[in-house]
Amino acid sequence: MFDQQARLERLLARHRDAVVVEPLAGRPALVRRDQVLVAGDDAAAAEDLVRRWFDSRQDEHGVTRLRLRAPAKVDVCELAAQLAGDGRHRRLSVSPNHLVHGQPLWWSGPADLPRATAAVPVPVPQPAEARREVTVAVLDTGLDPHPWYEGADWFADQRAEVAEVLDADLDYELDAQAGHGTFVAGVILRYAPSARIRARRVIGGDGVGDELEVIRALRWLSDWGGADVINMSLGCHTFDDRPSPVLARALAALGRRTVVVACAGNAACDRPFWPAALKSVVGVGALDARAEDRAWFSNYGWWVDASAAGVDVTSCFVRFDGPRGRVNGIDPDRFEGYATWSGTSFAAPAVAGRIAAVAASEDLPAMVAADRVLDPAASPTRPDLGVIIRG
Template sequence: MFDQEVRLERLLARHRDVTVVEPLAGRPALIRRDQILVAGHDVPAAEDLVRRWYDSRQEEDGVTRLRLRSPAKVDVCELAAQLGGEGRHRRLTVSPNHLVHGQPLWWSGPADLPRPAAPLPAPQAADGTAATDSTAATAGTAGTAGTAGIASAQGEAAPPRREVTVAVLDTGLSPHPWYEETDWYAEQRDEVTEILDSDLDFELDAQAGHGTFIAGVLLQHAPAARVRARRVLGGDGVGDEVDVIRALSWLASWGRADIVNLSLGCHTFDDRPSPVLSRAIAALGRRTVVVACAGNAASDRPFWPAAHKSVIAVAALDADRRDRAWFSNYGWWVDACAPGVDITSSYVRFDGARPTVNGIDPDAFEGFARWSGTSFAAPAVAGAIAGLAATGLSAVEAADRVLDPAAASTLPDLGVIIRS
């Protein structure tokens, strides 16, 4: 376990323009000081209203970041609330620039460090094709092997299959035997490579390998899926709301993602969804399914974007896969739960400086690790949806079937149980 106060101090020391805000007692959030995000059509009006504090603006994909003069000491949360308006309907689409965090580690939550694990065999599609085969995108998936087998036994034609693309917005992807020979990885390898030791202290950054691990969980459930990575978190697991919005806007323009996995999130200053982020999610369209982790604060406080009504929020099951993992968030806004404790998946290759203990090197990784967190429950659900969609369904149809409470067990405040 971690001393969370120490972790928060380290985060604030590393990100010196970050501050903790607590407009609602006992409900803190992290934001970038002197920054507000504005949706494009509202920029002129917002600029006019903040002109006395205005410093500069930065155009991003799908959003504009307004920077305010630091000496003015503007409370950007209060300003965003005033610009947005009171009540259910907002006037301007404005938000502070919240920090987002990968989940297993968050400054008020628990989870653990990744631990070296023995190698796993490469995920196999229904026809026995490994995910490392560049033709695997047209093969079946582990989640639908039974369907194909039944059809064959009955002499019926197997259902038509299709390629399913899952976007993973995270820390990036490191090379791994499970997918490094695929065409989809070759197309993006250089632009998404993870940064493992950004501070050059000969130790892995706190969440280095997070994206690689998530891709492995996804492929274990849907070996034929095509992964489209986008780096929005640093190796410390910290990123900005604005970077997530930019990535979502890019995906909306690209238009080829069936499913988006977001194993990250934050609490907002007012416990309401960021209207700017909500707009970016809506721009993906109704044919794209968004899956997000519920967070690791052991709380029912809404965690965004998972708590958004158009997003599938995924909590973590415990090691027995029968109840909530103690660290997992929960609540009315959670849609599903999946295994999230001691998950084994693909990871980076790295040998750190920590000494051997009882004959075990705690930071010598050979491409596989065990890790816990709602971060790893989310891609299990995304993979289940991708596997079913590969049989010819749309992602939305597949999600409806996977999350159908009439066909699966449920748990209060955890939603539909996805155990496989």
């Protein structure tokens, strides 16, 4: 258990443009102050409506960020709701720039920190015979070299900027979620050893990013050539508990060739967590250590499509030696490339990996492979947990 208020204070100190908003009592969210995102073709209309608070406009492929003047002290949630239109039917695709978080840790409901594993916890994945090449995009903290894959040609193609940032604040401690992307990639490879991983850093080592960076990554991935499966072990609650129409549009632009898998979040509640709760996304919750029931920290609800093991998951990790000494013969902050971790963050790639493996071994489109993996006739189902994925 962690001091959540202290974690929130550290987050706000590190991200000074972030603010906690709570238009719905008891349902907080985090957004970037004075920023509004607009789908590209709605940008001109939105800019005209915010003219008196307008500071600057940044246009990118398919999305525009409008910055508002700080002295105006505009409530970006109220503004986004007004710009979208009255009532439940939106006319403009507008959203505050929500912060997104990796999901072993989140300030409203943590799982745990990674624990070093000295020995190789699972066998090195051996590429299986595949009938076609399958690419899995990992939008996360990045990807570090590791014996499991550093000799693979797909890893050699990765750019230097995807490397994990281990200690961004230079306090000699491993950042709270540094290694998250490497760990997630390892989980995918355990189930789909022949998969080609394509990494993109969208959250920092503290586990925090924003909606705009995710949208940028989706566009980058589309320009690069796309992927069969996208794993996003991150997400957020939104200010109005409705999906961001800007992010939803960016995901829809991927088309039906791509399956998107996202974690359900760790707040132990049924409040929709985005993008996992989108109809087009496979939302994944976490099962307990016996893979029989919900892990205590996992979100749940009508919007969860599947659940997989998320407690004491083992995978590859970064190498790092922190300042703490040995305790009872164990060095708690010395990592030698392997770790054990818990969270819905690690249930999601177990499902993404299974989908990739079926697509590769049976030469199937990713969408067809997902239907196989998530077939309720072939696996048990549980209320609020979806299809139970074991093994």
